[in-house]
Amino acid sequence: MKYQVVIAGFGGQGVVFLVKVLAICAGNRDIAFLGTENHGMSQRGGAVSCDIKIGDFTNPVIDKNQADVIIGLDSNESLRNIAFLKTGGTMVVNAKADYPSLPFAVARVDANAKALQGAFPIQGLNVYMLGVALASVKDFPFSIEEVKNAIMQMNPKVAQQNIKILQMAMNDCK
Amino acid sequence: MxxxxxxxxxxxxxxxxxxxxxxxxxxxxxxxxxxxxxxxxxxxxxxxxxxxxxxxxxxxxxxxxxxxxxxxxxxxxxxxxxxxxxxxxxxxxxxxxxxxxxxxxxxxxxxxxxxxxxxxxxxxxxxxxxxxxxxxxxxxxxxxxxxxxxxxxxxxxxxxxxxxxxxxxxxxxxxxxxxxxxxxxxxxxxxxxxxxxxVPRDGRFAQGLDQLERVEVIAKYNWDHFLKPQFDGCKGGELLIITSGTGYGFTQETLKDLGLEADVVKIIMPYPLPVKEIQACFDAYDKVLIVEEPYPCIEEQIAHPKVYGKNTDTVHKIDEMKKEEILKAFQKIGFYKGENIYEAPKIDLGFSVPARPPALCPGCPHRDVYYAIMKVFKRKKSIYPSDIGCYTLGIAQGAIDSLLCMGASVAMASGYSIADPSKDVVATIGDGTFFHSGIPPLLNAIYQGHRFVLVILDNSTIAMTGRQVTPSRVHQPIDIKKIVEGMGVECMEHHYSHHMHENVDFFKKVKEKYDQSTSGPTVVVVREFCILDAERASDFVPNIYVKVDEDLCVACDQCTTVYKCPPMSYNDKGKIEIDPFLCAGCAGCLEIVCPTDAFVVDENYLKKGK
Incomplete structure (x- = not known):
């Protein structure tokens, strides 16, 4: 298998958490992976993106025109990383309805609005968007069960809450 | 395992x-x-x-x-x-x-x-x-x-x-x-x-001779253990690629992506290299490409007419490794004649995506302290040398004029004060950097009588690199104020307040003292905290969340240019809006920051984690 995912957002949104979840999914199935983080000097509120390459790779960086999926936790950050999405790839994004039309498959959800309405606490935005990716990307390399197991392994204390959010996203995308 | x-x-x-x-x-x-x-x-x-x-x-x-x-x-x-x-x-x-x-x-x-x-x-x-x-x-x-x-x-x-x-x-x-x-x-x-x-000369000379001999011995070890086994497995042909570090992984993937084959040797120990043994292997190839980063370390050791790399303008000379750069190097030496598969399709969004320039975290006290400094020591009449740390990000507020290396702010303040005495020199340095290398230049400024203001921003942590402890925090805590006083000068002390007027009032006092002084630095320590410091932040953050009164906001740009807090941006109505997910509840913007007082307390604010 060869599958490349870019996760883009800003510091505080839990970008790295998602990479860890996907890494555990790969590890549980004994598939090799390489991941890396791209961020500058700022911490909370600064641009962050992570690359994860699942399968037979020898360096952790995703080049332009190579990613199968981008998961954008923020609308602008998703667009600033768009050069990495390959022709035929999927953009999964948290954005308002005015998100521009792109020459890719786009799965757009206004997750900020849902959180503001109280559907889930904002710390769960990352997991919600992973749920959107699971529901809308046909060739996503992991099943919902695998992702749930990985979330359990990450931190059993908050796993139930996260799994609820993941399920909510899957239902919302039906 | x-x-x-x-x-x-x-x-x-x-x-x-x-x-x-x-x-x-x-x-x-x-x-x-x-x-x-x-x-x-x-x-x-x-x-x-x-x-x-x-x-x-x-x-x-x-x-x-x-x-x-x-x-x-x-x-x-x-x-x-x-x-x-x-x-x-x-x-x-x-x-x-x-x-x-x-x-x-x-x-x-x-x-x-x-x-x-x-x-x-x-x-x-x-x-x-x-x-x-x-x-x-x-x-x-x-x-x-x-x-x-x-x-x-x-x-x-x-x-x-x-x-x-x-x-x-x-x-x-x-x-x-x-x-x-x-x-x-x-x-x-x-x-x-x-x-x-x-001791020089004899002692060190003898060690120098040993050193030269040792380098030869290790280069031979490098050949016997790391390089010969690889060269023995090489087939020869059009191209030999010699690479090290990340260059190896990027090279292998690029070859696979492009469907190309070449002998690849991975240098485990880039120095010392057995130069003659390596060069002798070049006979079996037309060309040798060196892929390494960031400087041509291997390339310069094994320079040879067949060797291509950074010094022949074949491989990029600055910035990190990318497969696209290796592809281009292959094109330049005629090893690959196909298209650039790493070129992104051109997409015209019809607008430019706003960048998210590096900024201090929401709720960071540095922002408020810089704001107060600039309210008192005006930009036009001041020079602001600063230093290496989170507070470097104050550059976005216009609160920093120069940066060099760890601890340089203090000695550069000395230099600026000599070179341009018409300006008020106000240097900023964090507590970590002060402990690291800010003490000798302060000592120098005191004994040479250099006149400037030094503001030590003490959040009691090395924040930028992940909040490691500073000497003020563990074992036998060391107090910056006492260090300064030990050098024979007063150290003015201020505890950061989310009431901006208190910070501004303090720097007015600092300016008074500085204006009265004729020689030597005016040294200040501002006691702060790091908003990401799980141990301390909760003792300081008031959890007062803020919203914008749109009737009062006149879109004057003050908050977005001089205060620069990440949650603040313009909405579709042309009014400032605060991103509910980013506001840290620090209340720093409630006073002075907005000329029309459009920032107001929001009792019903979305509370994080609730």
Missing amino acids: KQTLMGNDAIAWGLIHANVDMVSGYPGTPSSEILSGVQKIKKMLSLPVYAEWGANEKVGFEVAYAGAIAGKRACATMKQVGLNVASDALMSAAYIGNLGSMLLVSADDPGFYSSQTEQDSRVFAKFARIPVLDPSTPQDAYDFTKLGVELSEKFKIPVMLRPVMRVCHAREIIEMDDTTEFKPNEGKFVRDVPRWGA
Whole structure:
């Protein structure tokens, strides 16, 4: 298998958490992976993106025109990383309805609005968007069960809450 | 045992599995998690390991190196610019050597992600004439850490491990020792004054001769153990690619992506190289391409008419490794004639996507302190030298005029005050940087009578690199105010307040004192906290959330240009809006920041975590 995912957002949104979840999914199935983080000097509120390459790779960086999926936790950050999405790839994004039309498959959800309405606490935005990716990307390399197991392994204390959010996203995308 | 690890954690485990029991150093991205990783393992397994931060890289290196002289297995960790600070100690240690083991980990940052230079530590190892190992992946980082410790003990000389950011901060499943049977080393200093106390000229000259001989021996070892087995497996042909570190992984993927084949040799030890043996292998090829980063370290050692690399303008000379750059190098030497598969399709969005420039965290007290400084010491009449740390991000507020290196703000304030006495010089430095290298220049300014304002921003942590402890926080806490007073000058003290007028009033007092002074620095310490400091922040953050009264907002740009808090931006109505997910509840913007007082308390604000 060869599958490349870019996760883009800003510091505080839990970008790295998602990479860890996907890494555990790969590890549980004994598939090799390489991941890396791209961020500058700022911490909370600064641009962050992570690359994860699942399968037979020898360096952790995703080049332009190579990613199968981008998961954008923020609308602008998703667009600033768009050069990495390959022709035929999927953009999964948290954005308002005015998100521009792109020459890719786009799965757009206004997750900020849902959180503001109280559907889930904002710390769960990352997991919600992973749920959107699971529901809308046909060739996503992991099943919902695998992702749930990985979330359990990450931190059993908050796993139930996260799994609820993941399920909510899957239902919302039906 | 298989384990998912980040490169820096892999190095930490490698140290423990190599029985390294003295680790020191100084935080610096991308190296910081190595020492904190050792601390975590130490705690988890209750191991008898010394793993503590030094006051700066030089101090850290020297603590560890003395351990290595006394027979311990020791390690010093730092980033590449930290090695500049430690270099005085390194250059001599490279003559004197060690009885135990001395591994120096110097993490490079090709691409300037969080460093002021892109310098190549491998070149520094060559300069110091010590061997250097260049890992490609976290697995290599683990293996080479153990190898480096062994080689240092074998050759009785410090060995450098040079991981780059894409190794330190990469994550993969690695294979490591199944069990940790940690055996600490007995430290025993053996008096040998001619060696440990070698004096110029004769003592050091003799060590210099040993050094030259040792480099030859290690180069031969490099050939026998690392290079010959690889060259023996090479087939010859159009192109030989010689690479090291991340270059290896990028090269292999590029060849696969393009469907090309070439012999690839991975240099594990980029210095010292067995030059003649390597060059003799070039006969079997038309061309030799060197893929390495960031400087042409290998290329310059094995320069030859068949060799292509950075010095022939074939490979990019600045910025980190990319497969696209290797593809272009293949095109330049005629090895690949197809299209650029790494070119992104052109997409016209019809608008430019707003950048998210580096900024201080929401709720960071530095922002408010800078704001207050600029309210009192006006930009037009001031020079603001600053320093290396989170507070460097105050540059977005216009609160910083110059940056150089750790601790430079203080001595540069001296220099500016001499060169342009018509301006008020107001320098800012964090507590970590002050402890690291801000004390000697302050001492200099006091005894030379240089007149400027020094503001020490004390959040009691090394925030930028992940909140490591400072000397004010552990063991015997050291107070900055007393250090300053010990040099014979007053240290004005202020406790940061989320009521902006209190910060502004304090700096008015500072200006009064400075205006009255005729000689010497006016030194100030502002007691702050780091908003991400889980231990302390909750004692300080008022949790007062803010919204915008749109009737009052006149879109004057004050908050977006001078205050620069990330949650603030214009909405579709042309009014400022606060991003509910980013506001930290610090209340810093409620006073003075908005000329029309449009920031108001929001009782019903979305509370984080509730």
